Amino acid sequence: MAIQWFPGHMHLTKKAISERIKEIDVVIELLDARLPGSSANPMLADLTSARPALKVLNKQDLADPARTALWLAYYNSLPATRAIELDASETAPARRLIQACRELAPLRGGMVKPMRVLICGIPNVGKSTLINTLTGKRATKTGDEAGITKLEQRISLADDFYLYDTPGMLWPRIIVTKSGYNLAASGAIGRNAFNEEEVALELLDYLIKDYPEALVARYKVEVPAGISDEQMLEEIGRKRGAVLTKGRINLQKAAEIVIHEFRACALGRITLETPDEFAQWLAAGQLLDAERQVKKDKIETDRLIRFKKIPRPDKPRDAG
Structure with missing residues (x-):
């Protein structure tokens, strides 16, 4: 059975990101280090493709270190992209985010051109915990449950560094x-x-x-x-x-x-996919999705023919 979950507030999040991205310098996408491919939102990739991206493999302390290294190498090989691993509960590593963003947008900074960063990701990936760590206070509500954050928030991490937090968002149809x-x-x-x-x-x-x-x-x-x-x-x-x-x-x-x-990591540090595995799953999913679209288009064409909205393909048009 295919699993899908796209509550109503996620539609609002998509709309908010579409508007906010126009004034954003860098996009931080938090990924679950245990499933870095599956937790990368393809809809976010489309919405934010015009901006440099920092991929943060969060919860790295729960993941297989050898596989985390593979995923870091993969994401760091992509254009206009940097990747780091992180445990959001650790204060010192969390602050590496600011430096990484400055490296991705070196012309931004200072009071005249403050850095504007959008942080996003799937539900329950640890954004709220990370932001609370960065700010040193309980700026956002946290919990081990999908869908805690419901509204966009702006948080100042420095005089010239603004972080915009958005609710966790999946995508309408998971093809893998x-x-x-x-x-x-x-x-x-x-x-x-x-x-x-x-x-x-x-x-x-x-x-x-x-x-x-x-x-x-x-x-x-x-x-x-x-x-x-x-x-x-x-x-x-x-x-x-x-x-x-x-x-x-x-x-x-x-x-x-x-x-x-x-x-709870009681089984040890486990990662459920490698870059090669995920690439194979994605290719298979895209193929099935394309086949599904062909069938859907045929059904729609048959419907239009039945109601005489379009002519049958084998029926000659009037010469006029």
Whole structure:
């Protein structure tokens, strides 16, 4: 099942960014270091493409360091783009943002031409925590829940450095199926928009292949060759006491355990995608989306023909 989540306030955020970007010098996009490709909003990329970009791989303390290095190299290879890793709760690294922005827009600064920076990202990626760290006070509300910030805010980080914070925003249609599951696992999507069992199974399918040692260490289970995600979820449920009458496993409870412990880093530092993997998923998603559009166009053409809005392709036009 494809996962989608685009509440009404996100439409307002899109409109606000479209207006604000006209006077912005640098765009900071916070990404989740555990899923740097899936957490990069393609709609934001379209809205802000005319501005230099600073990609911040946030929550790097939860991610696989080797894979973080791969993603930093990838984003730093893009034009007009810089990338740094960050743990938003650390004061000193957070202040690197100001220096990085000045390097991306060296002609801005001072009271005559103050630096104007837009910070954006998906829900629950850590923007509010980062801003509170930068300002040294509780400037914004925070919480481990998607969709906390609802309004744009302007925050002065220095006399000549203005930061505009926007609510977390996903995009109307997620074409990369794997991204939907990864976003749900990370907490970027409201819990009513996905099925916990499906998300946990997708997560376990990846962990079995890429991080089997994490499952062994955390759940004291074996990960033999060929074990399925369903079998692993049942085994974890059994180990954690999520057992119903007659020995049946409470799969919902087991799924909640897996998702919660991934988010809490109880499984260790894990990254759910590499640049190469995400590129393959994106290419496949774009192909399916193009095929979907062809089918949609055909349905619309057939409708117009049926109501005689346009002629049939094989019907000759009147010579006049």
